Amino acid sequence: MHEHQEPTPETFSTPVLSTTTATATAVAAEAAVPGAMLATPANESTTAQSLSTASQEPRQGEPTAQSNEIQLTDEQILTQMQAIKDEEANAHPLVDNSVDLTELEKEYENGSQAFKNKIKNLSDTHDRMRRSRGDGNCFYRAIAFAWFERVMLAKTKPELYTHAIKAMEESKDLLLAAEFEPLAFEDFYAVTLETLESVPTSTPEALLTAFQTDEISNSIVMHFRLVASAYLKTHQEDYAPFLEFGQTMDEYCSMHVEAMGRESEEMMLIALTKAMHIGIEVAYLSGNQSADEVNFLPFSPDTEPYMPPLVLLYRPGHYDILYRKSHCLEGVV
Amino acid sequence: MAKPMFARRLSKELKDLAMNPPAGVDIIDANDFKVWKLGLAGAPGTLYEGEKFQLEFNFGPNYPLESPQVLFVGDNVPIHPHIYSNGHICLDVLYNHWSPVQTVASICLSLQSMLSSCTSKERPPDNANYIKTARANPKHTAWAFHDDTV
Known part of the structure; x- marks a missing residue:
């Protein structure tokens, strides 16, 4: 048996928020306490929905729009959806230019003192950041870009490229x-492989352009999603206990990992870390801790990592890339 | 890249469908990468044995990142508790369980199995109401999936 609600598309109510507004919302909503392994950060999905304007499947339980609105034809709905996407695309590239960390400070000019102190502390060890579009794929896109960029900028370390190619080939075996x-x-x-193979002869500008091109960027995101999914499916005994009662790993993966636009949870971070043999450190920036220190959560692969950890900035519901000063000094980035 | 992603993927899928069609599936019309019409024959030993159905797949430019629109068309829409008389199908993989690892062939298999496991040929209880309000595109319906075993 099944029911359906009044057939209204999700597009009517899709809000278009600027990053600043969305961030303010995220800040206002008390952030989740990070640190508990495998816990879904609270507010993640709600924040993501307000951040995201890219087309997504109607989600269950999503409030439907006003039923007495004028009914639009499918054609009009498509046009409307495309317009919203275009607006978002013009406002925020899939992966943006890197900016000085002072840009992050500016976002919180009117924010709480706790945030300002944390960003100040963060800037002692980190100097730049790079935004990833808030379309539900921000984690995968950020991690993929950071990984590619590392390989690209490590021209003095050609073995890094060899490791990366090997990791890619292994990822296919995993799938x-x-x-x-x-x-x-x-x-x-x-x-994804073609983009990686072009790295030795390409430029950072060309890599960024590739990641800003829908088809290339989304294919890479998709590959990373499938790798995370494949890792979880082939290591069910370790991860199935974290699923909701009655849910199978296949169901979880098809709904939450493989489908575009679905937010990542810590399980996906762990899976990618292990599958791609990379370390990831996540700086959790949230307003609910009294300490001025930013909490870093490390995710390590089982094997010896072939590059220093990739660093991400997490704010409830969203991931961006962070650049660590010491990594620059080492000539890695 | 010469061809856009959906075209590359669909040309491979078409070739695969032609060479290894799932049981009971045949290609009626697939001349472009927008709309395909496939035939689906009820499996022997099931309530639908001997019946022929037509499926229409509509692909958008974001296929396979986004699901295709899939519905039964033609004179004979299967009478099934999850299939509305306007051809709309209540099946999770077509909507919120869609993932790009699904293919046209895997959808056909899911539909074949949905038909084969049916024990009583009847329309969904809310059929009359639904077909009055539903849009042409079933992806615009807010589906709720309760029971996969019917």
């Missing part, structure tokens, strides 16, 4: 081991 159909993943894999 096969998880019994994904080659037909369904090979296009995403091919685009």
Whole structure:
């Protein structure tokens, strides 16, 4: 048996918020306490929805729009959806230019003192950041870009490229081991591999352009999603206990990992860390802790990592890339 | 890149469908990468044995990142508790459980299995009401999936 609500598209109510407004919302909503492994940060999905204007499948339980509104044709709805997407695309590239960390401070000019102190502390060890569009894919896009960028900028360390290529090839084996159909993943894999193979002869500008191009950028995001999903599926015994009662890993992965626009949870971070043999450190910036220190949560691979950890900035519901000063000094980034 | 992603993917899927069609599936019309019409024959030994149905797949430029629009068309829409008389199908993989690892073939298999497990040929109880208010595109319906076993 099934029911349905009044057939109204999600587009009517899709808000277009500027980053600043969205951030303010995130800040106002008491942030989740980070640190508990595998806990979904509270507010993640709500914040993500307000941040995200990209088209997503109607979510269950999502409030439907006013039923007495004029009914639009499918054609009009599509046009409207496209307009919203275009607006978002013009406002925020999928991956932005890197900016000085003072830009982050500016966002919180009118924010709480706790935030200002934390950013101040963060800027002792980190000097730049790079925004990833808040479309529900920000984690995957941020981590993929940071990884590619590392490989690109490490021209003095050619072995890094060799490691990266090896990790890519292994990721394909992982997808096969998880019994994904080659037909369904090979296009995403091919685009990701092609982008990686172009790195030694390409430029940082060209890499950024690639990540700002929908088809390339989304294919790479998709590949990273499938890798995370494949890792979880092939290590069910370790991760199934974290699922909701009655949910299978396949169901979880198809709904929360493989589908574009679905927010990541810590399980996906762990999976990618292990599958790609990279360390990730997440700086949690939230307003609810009294300490002025920013809380860093490290995720480490099982194997010896071939590059220093990639650093992400997490604010409830959103990930961006952070640049650590010491990494620059080492000539890594 | 020469072809956009959806075209590359669909040309491979079409070739695969032609060479290894799932049981009971045949291609009626697939001349472009926008709309495909497939035939689906009820499996032997099920309530739908001997019946022929037509499925229409509409692909957007974001396929396979976004799901295709899938519905039954033609004179014979299967009488099934999850299929409305306007051809709309209540099946989670077409909507909120869609993932880009699904293919046209895997959807056909899901539909075939949905038909085969049916024990009583009847329309959804809210059919009359639904078809009056539903949009042409079933993806604009807010579906709730309760029971996969019917």
